[in-house]
Every structure is written in C-alpha cells, then in structure tokens.
Amino acid sequence: xxxxxxxxxxxxxxxxxxxxxxxxxxxxxxxxxxxxxxxxxxxxxxxxxxxxxxxxxxxxxxxxxxxxxxxxxxxxxxxxxxxxxxxxxxxxxxxxxxxxxxxxxxxxxxxxxxxxxxxxxxxxxxxxxxxxxxxxxxxxxxxxxxxxxxxxxxxxxxxxxxxxxxxxxxxxxxxxxxxxxxxxxxxxxxxxxxxxxxxxxxxxxxxxxxxxxxxxxxxxxxxxxxxxxxxxxxxxxxxxxxxxxxxxxxxxxxxxxxxxxxxxxxxxxxxxxxxxxxxxxxxxxxxxxxxx
Amino acid sequence: xxxxxxxxxxxxxxxxxxxxxxxxxxxxxxxxxxxxxxxxxxxxxxxxxxxxxxxxxxxxxxxxxxxxxxxxxxxxxxxxxxxxxxxxxxxxxxxxxxxxxxxxxxxxxxxxxxxxxxxxxxxxxxxxxxxxxxxxxxxxxxxxxxxxxxxxxxxxxxxxxxxxxxxxxxxxxxxxxxxxxxxx
Numbered sequence: 001x002x003x004x005x006x007x008x009x010x011x012x013x014x015x016x017x018x019x020x021x022x023x024x025x026x027x028x029x030x031x032x033x034x035x036x037x038x039x040x041x042x043x044x045x046x047x048x049x050x051x052x053x054x055x056x057x058x059x060x061x062x063x064x065x066x067x068x069x070x071x072x073x074x075x076x077x078x079x080x081x082x083x084x085x086x087x088x089x090x091x092x093x094x095x096x097x098x099x100x101x102x103x104x105x106x107x108x109x110x111x112x113x114x115x116x117x118x119x120x121x122x123x124x125x126x127x128x129x130x131x132x133x134x135x136x137x138x139x140x141x142x143x144x145x146x147x148x149x150x151x152x153x154x155x156x157x158x159x160x161x162x163x164x165x166x167x168x169x170x171x172x173x174x175x176x177x178x179x180x181x182x183x184x185x186x187x188x189x190x191x192x193x194x195x196x197x198x199x200x201x202x203x204x205x206x207x208x209x210x211x212x213x214x215x216x217x218x219x220x221x222x223x224x225x226x227x228x229x230x231x232x233x234x235x236x237x238x239x240x241x242x243x244x245x246x247x248x249x250x251x252x253x254x255x256x257x258x259x260x261x262x263x264x265x266x267x268x269x270x271x272x273x274x275x276x277x278x279x280x281x282x283x284x285x286x287x288x289x290x291x292x
Numbered sequence: 293x294x295x296x297x298x299x300x301x302x303x304x305x306x307x308x309x310x311x312x313x314x315x316x317x318x319x320x321x322x323x324x325x326x327x328x329x330x331x332x333x334x335x336x337x338x339x340x341x342x343x344x345x346x347x348x349x350x351x352x353x354x355x356x357x358x359x360x361x362x363x364x365x366x367x368x369x370x371x372x373x374x375x376x377x378x379x380x381x382x383x384x385x386x387x388x389x390x391x392x393x394x395x396x397x398x399x400x401x402x403x404x405x406x407x408x409x410x411x412x413x414x415x416x417x418x419x420x421x422x423x424x425x426x427x428x429x430x431x432x433x434x435x436x437x438x439x440x441x442x443x444x445x446x447x448x449x450x451x452x453x454x455x456x457x458x459x460x461x462x463x464x465x466x467x468x469x470x471x472x473x474x475x476x
Contacts, residue, residue: 010444012424012425012426015424015428016424016428019435019436019439019441023439026441038442040445041445041446041447042447043419043447043448044423044424044425049412049416049419049461050376050395051372051376051395051408051412052398052402052408052412052416053399053459053460053461054322054396054399055459055460056455056456056459056461059458059459060419060455063451063455099321106455106458109454109455109458110448110454110455155375155376155377155378156378159377159379160378160381160389160391170382171382194379195340196340196341196375196377196379198375199375200375201341201372201374203412203415204372204373204409204471204474205372205474205476207344208341208344208345208476209375212340212341
C-alpha cells in the first residue's frame with residue numbers, strides 16, 4: 001500500500017502556544033508512515049470569524065481548500081475547530097452549486113477557484129482510517145497497562161452529525177476511546193462525557209466555561225482517572241492551561257495531567273517524554289510518568 | 293436594569309413585533325427551518341451553556357424570532373454566549389439548526405447594529421494583519437527552529453486584505469462598537 005500523504009494544517013492556536021501537540025503528532029505520524037507535507041501557504045481556517053461574518057469564514061476556509069487542491073493532497077488537521085470549518089465548507093460547497101458560485105466570485109479576485117477535489121480529515125480519522133488499529137497496535141512497544149485515563153473528544157470531532165461522515169456516534173463517541181485502548185491504557189467512562197469544554201466563549205465570559213470545565217474535572221476525578229486525553233487544542237487549553245485558575249476560582253485541587261493523544265500514543269510507542277515535549281504541559285505529568 | 297427584571301421581561305407590545313422578520317431569517321444560511329420550531333425546549337434542556345447561565349435560552353430565541361421581536365433579540369448580549377457545540381442542532385426533533393440561527397443573529401447584529409464582543413474585533417484584526425487570529429511573536433518562530441519544527445508558511449496578506457474587502461469585513465471592523473464582557 002502507498003504511504004498515506006497529507007497536507008498538515010496547523011491553524012493558529014497550535015503554533016501560537018501548543019507546539020507540544022504539533023511536535024508529538026509529527027513524531028507519531030512519521031513513525032507510523034504518514035508522509036506530512038507543509039501547506040505552501042495558509043491562513044486562519046475561518047472558524048473564529050463565523051460568529052461575525054459567515055461569508056468571511058466561508059471564503060477563508062475555501063481559500064485554504066484551494067491551496068490544498070492545487071497540491072492535489074488531502075488535509076489533515078490537528079484542531080477540532082479547523083476540522084469543523086474546513087470540512088463543513090468543503091462539504092457544503094461541493095453540494096450547493098449556488099453558494100459555490102458566490103464563494104468562487106470572491107476567490108476569483110485572488111486568482112483561485114474551489115473545485116471540490118480533496119477531503120479534510122482530523123488526526124483521529126487518519127489514525128483510524130488510513131493507518132488502522134492493527135498497525136498502531138503493532139507500533140506499541142511499551143504498553144501503558146498501568147494507566148487509567150479518561151477522554152474528551154470535543155464537540156467538533158463529532159458534531160454537527162450531518163457534517164461529519166466518519167461513523168462515530170456523537171451521543172456516545174468511541175473513536176478516541178478505541179485509539180486510547182491501543183496504547184494499553186484503560187479508558188474509563190465518566191458522567192457527561194460529551195459535554196462541551198466551554199472554551200469557545202471564554203473571550204466573552206469566563207464564569208460559564210469555568211463552571212463547565214470544573215464540573216467535567218469533578219466527574220473525571222470521581223472515576224479516579226490519572227490523566228485526561230484530548231485531540232483539540234482548545235479543549236486542551238481549557239483543561240490544562242486553565243486548570244490552576246479553575247482550582248483557584250473554586251478552591252479545589254484536581255492536579256489532573258491533560259495529554260494530547262499523540263503524546264500518550266508516543267509514550268506507548270517508546271518515545272521519551274522529552275521527545276514528545278511533555279515538559280510543556282501546565283499540569284506536570286510526573287506522577288503518571290513514574291507509572292509508565 | 294436589575295437581574296430580576298431580566299427574568300421577567302416587560303410586556304410585549306404589538307408594535308414591537310415585525311411579522312416579516314421570521315421570513316427574513318429563514319432566508320439566512322442555517323436559519324431556514326426557524327418556522328418549524330414547536331417550542332419543545334429540547335435545545336435549552338440539552339444546552340451546556342443554559343445550565344450555567346441565567347439568560348441564555350435557545351428555545352426563547354427561536355420563539356422571539358417567530359414573534360418578530362427583532363430589536364429585543366439584537367439588543368440581547370446573551371446571543372454571544374452560545375459555544376457552538378451543536379448539541380441543539382443534533383438533538384432538535386424538528387431539524388431546526390439552532391446554532392445556525394444564533395450565528396445568523398450574531399451576523400445580523402454586527403451588520404445592522406455594528407456591535408460585536410471585543411475579542412472578535414481583536415481576532416479579526418490579527419488575522420488581517422498577519423494571517424493568524426493570534427499574533428505569533430518572533431520568539432515563537434525562533435523556538436520552532438530550535439525545536440526542529442519547519443518554519444510557518446507566510447500567509448498572503450495581500451489576498452487576505454482583498455477577501456476582507458469583498459466580504460465587507462474592512463468596513464465592519466472600522467465602524468464597530470465593542471462589548472467588553474457578556475454577563476451570564
């Protein structure tokens with residue numbers, strides 16, 4: 001079988017403050033035989049602009065898709081938000097001829113045209129569909145059998161259901177759970193797993209997202225998970241970077257390390273914590289590393 | 293206005309109601325099915341934001357559109373509390389895309405009232421200036437090299453400026469009034 005080849009779409013927040021997600025994803029994907037090609041140029045996926053101007057969001061997303069079409073390569077995103085806007089724009093512009101015409105009118109001015117010739121996938125989809133569970137299992141050299149973790153897939157990996165055609169159930173997502181189990185770690189069920197992290201509104205209101213995240217952290221503590229595993233930089237920031245602030249706001253102590261999935265998989269594949277940039281996590285995973 | 297007054301809205305006057313508003317909304321992308329809402333309340337019951345907010349109620353938003361209470365809707369800052377998790381979209385028994393409707397209302401708020409939360413103005417301005425919604429400092433670029441990561445591609449700022457122009461976004465940013473924080 002030919003090596004899977006993807007354009008890696010980094011988005012904004014990963015290069016801005018979550019290089020550890022990128023570093024670990026590149027390590028793991030490289031070892032698993034995925035050929036990652038850099039986007040020759042790109043801009044914000046468009047997602048953050050949807051609230052203020054839907055046309056702007058569509059045009060920004062479509063422009064990125066055109067860059068990928070020119071390379072004749074599918075896009076791999078690490079961020080749920082980028083996946084949401086690029087995948088949805090790709091899908092609706094392929095289906096809605098009138099809308100495609102409108103967007104192409106904008107794109108013509110920058111010398112581009114949306115043709116609808118590529119696909120957009122999230123890291124989790126590439127792992128499950130292009131590499132496959134068997135091959136990932138074979139790559140696990142140090143199974144994390146002593147580890148009990150919880151997962152948070154994040155909304156935009158599975159919702160809105162009619163836009164995401166990768167077979168996962170948004171009411172009971174199992175894709176990330178199954179990917180976690182391949183590492184040898186136990187993946188625990190907990191209360192209200194599918195609830196949103198709250199991060200998308202943190203710029204306009206902190207109280208509500210803090211309460212949402214605090215409740216989630218409590219549910220995860222109840223089942224005694226040793227770490228939380230995410231596949232979205234925004235969810236990750238909510239639970240890792242903001243965890244000390246949430247602890248202060250509610251006079252609580254969680255001390256729950258939050259790992260990007262490729263960091264967990266990377267440990268199981270035999271990469272060192274340094275190679276996976278685990279030192280860049282806000283909540284230090286030292287207790288967890290002693291057990292691996 | 294005290295908080296209790298917001299829980300009990302003032303009496304709705306007939307002249308406040310724009311009977312055509314729901315038709316206008318149903319022409320906006322994502323809001324096409326607004327007329328099908330039969331007020332079951334699933335959206336509010338399953339909304340993660342409504343659980344912790346005293347003001348944000350998607351069911352109420354849908355009803356206010358049907359009643360044509362445009363001015364009340366557009367002056368309600370709670371619109372900006374939706375986290376676009378799409379739970380309401382997936383759960384609505386009538387297929388009404390509530391999150392799409394909230395997005396359409398926000399867009400309308402920006403377009404007609406020239407109002408948006410400050411954070412969006414900042415994100416849009418960064419995007420126009422550098423291609424990313426966050427300003428990535430030189431130290432970050434340097435660190436990428438140290439960490440063995442490939443350099444970030446240069447976004448085409450000229451093209452971005454054009455896209456902002458065509459989509460009316462330059463004008464939108466110039467005249468906008470901003471909201472600092474939205475109370476919950």
